[in-house]
Amino acid sequence: MIPGADDAITRDGKALILAYDHGLEHGPVDFEPVPQTTDPSTVFDVGTHDAVTAIAVQKGVAEAYYPSYEDDVTLLAKLNGTSNLWMGEPDSAVNWSVDYAAELGADAIGFTFYGGSNHEVEMAEEFRRAQEQAREHDMGVVMWSYPRGQGLKDDTSPDTIAYASRLGLELGADIAKVKYPGSADAMNWAVQSAGDMKVVMSGGSKTSDEAFLSTVREAMDAGASGLAVGRNVFQRENPEAILDGLEAVIFDDASVEEALGATAGLEASD
Numbered sequence: 001m002i003p004g005a006d007d008a009i010t011r012d013g014k015a016l017i018l019a020y021d022h023g024l025e026h027g028p029v030d031f032e033p034v035p036q037t038t039d040p041s042t043v044f045d046v047g048t049h050d051a052v053t054a055i056a057v058q059k060g061v062a063e064a065y066y067p068s069y070e071d072d073v074t075l076l077a078k079l080n081g082t083s084n085l086w087m088g089e090p091d092s093a094v095n096w097s098v099d100y101a102a103e104l105g106a107d108a109i110g111f112t113f114y115g116g117s118n119h120e121v122e123m124a125e126e127f128r129r130a131q132e133q134a135r136e137h138d139m140g141v142v143m144w145s146y147p148r149g150q151g152l153k154d155d156t157s158p159d160t161i162a163y164a165s166r167l168g169l170e171l172g173a174d175i176a177k178v179k180y181p182g183s184a185d186a187m188n189w190a191v192q193s194a195g196d197m198k199v200v201m202s203g204g205s206k207t208s209d210e211a212f213l214s215t216v217r218e219a220m221d222a223g224a225s226g227l228a229v230g231r232n233v234f235q236r237e238n239p240e241a242i243l244d245g246l247e248a249v250i251f252d253d254a255s256v257e258e259a260l261g262a263t264a265g266l267e268a269s270d
């Protein structure tokens with residue numbers, strides 16, 4: 001971690017990264033709830049919301065769509081990724097070089113690291129190359145730190161998520177993106193385990209407005225530095241409303257009630 005290396009993808013030290021690499025990781029099934037999101041332009045439009053500090057996409061989407069948005073969004077180059085068609089031990093192909101990401105205008109790289117996979121050693125070596133090249137270009141480094149593999153029984157237990165965030169610090173990330181470990185105490189343990197490195201929560205599958213904002217509020221109270229989110233934003237008919245709510249919670253320290261109350265279009269659960 002280098003202090004300040006993530007400045008381009010944070011605001012006031014906080015991040016709201018809009019992840020849109022699902023077409024590779026999960027396939028078009030993730031676009032079915034809001035079919036317009038199959039078109040990357042729709043999600044780049046969402047990414048122009050003030051709350052969004054960076055948009056994370058794969059190479060092909062960056063090449064084709066980022067040039068039309070370069071004045072309006074900050075590009076985070078998701079360097080590696082694997083399709084859901086892959087049935088082997090967790091692994092992730094490096095799909096573009098850091099040099100090429102920099103040439104396209106990226107301010108940061110994102111890299112999935114599956115600690116605990118049988119491919120952990122190769123992935124750590126790939127991360128090392130990418131991290132050092134990112135330093136040459138003054139780019140921030142975000143690790144999608146997702147321990148998983150046949151030896152791991154519970155990939156969201158408090159100890160596993162604390163280990164995930166620590167791996168980010170140990171290997172040289174500026175921000176580690178981790179799955180929510182289920183409680184504020186466990187999230188706090190993950191944040192403490194990362195020292196001065198920032199930890200952001202991963203969005204997960206779509207939940208209600210109130211449930212999602214409550215989890216984000218808990219994560220922030222536990223010391224998280226924000227969120228990297230995909231489906232919980234782009235699978236909503238009104239993604240701007242949830243981004244207004246997230247902006248209130250993450251950047252303005254609003255309560256869930258304040259965020260729901262102040263933001264037209266958001267709903268408390270029944």
Ligand SMILES: O=P(O)(O)OC[C@H]1O[C@](O)(COP(=O)(O)O)[C@@H](O)[C@@H]1O
Binds near residue numbers: 202228
């Ligand atoms: O490996 P998983 O758990 O299926 O999720 C991978 C996906 O989750 C993310 O890390 C976060 O997206 P979500 O907020 O939709 O969960 C994406 O960047 C990625 O495509």
